[in-house]
Amino acid sequence: MKSDVVFKRAYNDSLDLIAELGVGAALPSENALGARLGVSRTTVRKVLAALADKGAVSGAPRQRRVRAVVQPTQRFPDAETVPLGAQVERRFMEWMLRDNACPGTAVNELELARQLGTATTSIREFLNRFQRFGLIEKRPNAGWILKGFTSDFALELFEIRELFELRSARAFAKLPPASPLWRQIEALREEHLRLLDEIEQRFHDFSDLDNRFHRLINAALPNRFVEDFYEIIAMIFHYHYQWNKQDERQRNEVAIREHLAYIDALTSRDVTRVEAACRTHLASAKETLIRSTAGPAAVPPQRGRRRRRAGVTPA
């Protein structure tokens, strides 16, 4: 059956919302709530019913009000608000990165399903979607082979990344002065400066800023394939940041300065400078990533004999 993560997340978000509104405040209409929480009215009504049950809101049809603010302890645990697919992805990536899973390892649906406690269907769905990241490969009727997070992977990834980002950065530099992107990049520049100021305490916040920065560059010349590719980058970095804490503050500080130089180059509209700044930054990002890969080897898949099994660590 379908899980109710949508309901649980909406319920938790509603608790925040009523705390924000304060006791006595009138609630928005069901449709307005749905739009705000990003769920259908069906789910809104379920949440509202649960809240009325807890005595958090009064149930009167057309004039619902906040009656009491619910204790944070009454919230659903965060783990229960994460969609199954995302959970599977996280566990799989952790296994691959943390345990440095070896290229050539067989990944098998049944065993993954057992270890993650889900039906095989969900695992299949995940693997099929995950395939596009280039880290696994399907052999029809015979499971999946891990290609692995190797330095080859990182090199190929960054070759394309550079190709794409140079293209986008050139387009950015040629943007008409009236383009709203100029304001956005100026705002990002200021965010960078603020972060640099408090780098000792807030260096973790760089990951998100990095993501927004590169997406903004790509927005100069939208292309669905570039955007899709950037999702691969974002995914890799998302997990990589969580896993490789070595020199994190230092690395992020360097990257921030590179971003600032990159932004300056863009605002100068001097294509040669833009290209140089872009290349410099990507080269150092590549270095960082490669240092944490397993190595170059892509061991050919062993056939005919029992292959090493994927051992994702149990929950």
Next chain:
Amino acid sequence: MKSDVVFKRAYNDSLDLIAELGVGAALPSENALGARLGVSRTTVRKVLAALADKGAVSGAPRQRRVRAVVQPTQRFPDAETVPLGAQVERRFMEWMLRDNACPGTAVNELELARQLGTATTSIREFLNRFQRFGLIEKRPNAGWILKGFTSDFALELFEIRELFELRSARAFAKLPPASPLWRQIEALREEHLRLLDEIEQRFHDFSDLDNRFHRLINAALPNRFVEDFYEIIAMIFHYHYQWNKQDERQRNEVAIREHLAYIDALTSRDVTRVEAACRTHLASAKETLIRSTAGPAAVPPQRGRRRRRAGVTPA
């Protein structure tokens, strides 16, 4: 339950094989047959048992021989040897291209499943894999939206294609003279000349040649993301060739000449010439593709109201 397309295809292929060997010839060992047919020994034995049953091969243990060549009418129909996923893809693409399905149309799993006569699981799997082609988009918990085969799609596709192919072609031109790829491209050049010679009768064969030509260029500097992207191109052209027959002979002849100029540029190792030839060819391919698209519009998805349904034509 699992379908037995693997068995049926292997069986058909075996019929071809025994016809090729001729009556009286000794059959290869089970393992050798498995390697040749691309299936496991389990399936080989099933096929062999079926063939013995038909009297096509003698069942004697270690000296199996071809006894009779089976009539082509005894083969399994081709439709039964196509994996479900491929069938779904074909039907879906035909619907989109032939019926010029409108961007913004909702694609719904249940209805597709009903129309194609499969379980919804298979449809989901297909849609998840198909997503990477950039023609559909998922809205979690709420089905899929067709982005459609629009001119925007073609433009974005060709922007990346040019970026990638210029990169590969430059690398090709710089290949050391000892590289085996030089021999391969020379062989392809001759194939092009032969095809040009018989263009009136054989213009259909260009599609396959085109595919092999561009893959060879990409092989100059292997990169999994470039290869993955080329699968999108190949898929689009595969269906496009089947669907748009207008001026086919003429178009293919032009393309062959462009390929020949491109190959000459490569063998000259003059990067400027290579780039020019590559751009010329891709520009004309782009033109062809764009002429058969629906138009630029990407209608925003309608929400809250029943959207137009995807009407894939029944089997």
Next chain:
DNA sequence: AATTTGTTTTTTATCGATTAAAGTACAATT
């Protein structure tokens, strides 16, 4: 007349079960 709410229908996410195919193991045969 447009919102808002109550009710019903449709669709997606997820499960568990079943069959085909792959893979394992090993002794018997050439």
Next chain:
DNA sequence: AATTGTACTTTAATCGATAAAAAACAAATT
């Protein structure tokens, strides 16, 4: 040492069913 028969175990592909969420319809209210 490779090939085969036999028998078995494991895994992938595919189905149908069910609960949650979305969407549509209908009635009530301002």
